[in-house]
Amino acid sequence: MKNQRPETGGFFQRDRAWQPPALTPLYKTSVVRSPQKAPIAFPHTPSEITGPTFGHGILGALDNDLTLNHARSGESAIGPRIIVYGRVVDENARPVPNVLVEFWQANAGGRYRHKKDGYLAPLDPNFGGCGRTITDEDGNYSFRTIMPGAYPWPNGINDWRPAHIHFSVFGHGFVQRLITQMYFEGDPMIWKCPIVGTIPDRRAVEGLIAALDMEATVPMDARAYKFDIVLRGRRSTLFENRMEGN
Numbered sequence: 001m002k003n004q005r006p007e008t009g010g011f012f013q014r015d016r017a018w019q020p021p022a023l024t025p026l027y028k029t030s031v032v033r034s035p036q037k038a039p040i041a042f043p044h045t046p047s048e049i050t051g052p053t054f055g056h057g058i059l060g061a062l063d064n065d066l067t068l069n070h071a072r073s074g075e076s077a078i079g080p081r082i083i084v085y086g087r088v089v090d091e092n093a094r095p096v097p098n099v100l101v102e103f104w105q106a107n108a109g110g111r112y113r114h115k116k117d118g119y120l121a122p123l124d125p126n127f128g129g130c131g132r133t134i135t136d137e138d139g140n141y142s143f144r145t146i147m148p149g150a151y152p153w154p155n156g157i158n159d160w161r162p163a164h165i166h167f168s169v170f171g172h173g174f175v176q177r178l179i180t181q182m183y184f185e186g187d188p189m190i191w192k193c194p195i196v197g198t199i200p201d202r203r204a205v206e207g208l209i210a211a212l213d214m215e216a217t218v219p220m221d222a223r224a225y226k227f228d229i230v231l232r233g234r235r236s237t238l239f240e241n242r243m244e245g246n
Contacts, residue, residue, distance in 0.1 A: 017200065017201075018200075018204050019199075020198035020199045020200065021034075021198070021200075022034035022035055024194075024198040026156075026194045026197060026198070027155065027194050027197075027198050028156075029155075030198070044175060051172055051173045051174050051177075052170060054098060054100040054134055054170070055098070056134055059132065063131050063132050063133065064131055064132070064133040064144065065131070065143065065144045066103075066105075066128070066129065066130070066131045066143065066144065066146065067081060067127075067144050067145060067146060068144075069128060069131055070126060070128030070129075071126035072125070072126060075126050077107070077108075077124055077126050077127035077145075077146050078107070078124050078126065078127065078146070079107065079108025079124075079127075079146030079147055079148075080146060080147040080223070081144065081145075081147075081221060081223075082144070082145060082147050082222050082223050082224065082225060083142060083143070083144055083216065083217070083218065083222050083223070083224040084103075084142065084143055084144075084145065084182070084210065084224075084225050084227055085140070085141065085142035085224065085225075085226060086140075086141065086142075086210075086226050086228040086229060087135075087138070087139040087228050087229070088101065088135050088139045088141060088169060088171075088231060089139055089231070090176075090230070090231050090232065091230060091231070091232060095135075095137070095139025095140075096135060096139050096231055097135055097136060097137045097138065097139055098134060098135060098137075099134065099135050099169060099170050099171055099172065100132060100133075100134055100169070100170045101132065101133050101135060101141045101167065101168070101169050101229075102130070102131070102167070102168040103131055103132070103143060103145075103165055103166060103167050103168075104129055104130040104131075104165075104166050105129055105145065105148040105164070105165045105166060106129065106148045106149055106151055107121075107123065107124045107127045107129060107146070107149065108124065108127075108147060108148065108149050109121035109124070109149045110148065110149030110150050111123060111151065112129060113127070113128055113129050119152065121151065127146065144222065145165070147163060148163045148164065148165060149163060150162055150163050150189055155194055156194065159193070160189060160192070160193070161189075161193060161195070162183055162184075162187050162189035162190045162192075162193050162196075163183070163184050163187055163189075164182060164183050164184075165181065165182045166179070166180075166181055167179070167180050167181070167182060167229065169229055169231065171231045171232070175232065176232045178229065178231055180208065182208060182209075182210050182227045183196075183208055183209045183210065184209065184210055184212075184225060185209055185210060185211050185212045186212070190205070190209065196208075207230075210225035210226060211225065211226050211227075212224075212225055213225065213226045
């Protein structure tokens with residue numbers, strides 16, 4: 001037990017100067033998806049600042065090992081093996097424990113196991129491309145997978161997505177839910193991607209790039225990449241007209 005009062009109150013407002021704008025014409029699908037009018041802010045309600053509770057009982061033994069969780073007995077996914085690990089924290093740098101972290105990605109050839117993926121790269125029969133885990137009491141998570149490949153996409157005449165892994169993190173409230181992508185240190189294609197180009201602050205882009213960590217590698221097995229995830233935090237100051245916080 002820790003001699004520390006639990007946090008209370010609402011979550012921080014999103015920093016819209018840090019996030020990419022909804023309308024970014026170079027990312028063509030944003031044109032039809034972006035709102036046509038200015039967003040309206042609503043006060044948080046209890047249903048938004050609370051969320052689902054997950055436990056380790058819902059996880060399968062191989063849910064956090066994408067090299068094996070879709071593979072036939074005695075076989076494994078094709079591609080360079082990697083470990084991805086990090087911490088989930090809030091904006092106050094406090095760990096967020098017991099949150100569900102889901103991840104999905106293309107295979108080593110850059111193809112997703114999805115019927116609408118039209119890329120000509122072959123499917124890997126031993127790779128499903130998705131998994132999940134739950135953070136521990138200090139907000140730590142980790143999983144094993146293979147390095148995903150880059151792939152072309154029908155945005156511009158010759159646009160490619162850099163190697164990346166998608167993440168979904170539920171947090172402790174529905175307004176804290178995060179869906180994002182992780183890129184890999186040293187990949188020159190990051191800076192050529194139109195989606196990455198929608199992000200206004202270079203520091204924000206750098207926060208999406210996992211650092212190669214040779215100290216955490218498994219010799220003759222897998223390289224390691226460190227990727228920390230920051231969720232919306234809670235305000236500790238109580239407002240006199242909204243005692244539950246802002």
